Amino acid sequence: MAKKQSFGEKVLAAKMAQRKMAKVVISHKGAHGATKFKEAMVDADKVKDFVSSNRG
Numbered sequence: 001m002a003k004k005q006s007f008g009e010k011v012l013a014a015k016m017a018q019r020k021m022a023k024v025v026i027s028h029k030g031a032h033g034a035t036k037f038k039e040a041m042v043d044a045d046k047v048k049d050f051v052s053s054n055r056g
Helices: 006-017 044-054
Strands: 021-029 035-043
Touching: 021 044, 035 044
Parallel strands: none
Antiparallel strands: 021 035
């Protein structure tokens, strides 16, 4: 019979607690027609909210 690994549950809990991040790049036209880019690191769950609020 196999023993239950004690460190497995701790590692799994730590992995689930880590924040998953996404790098978002948003472009927009400047005053003279040049394209400018804005980069940001955002939580992976909040990407759609960030993009919708910064689009325009």
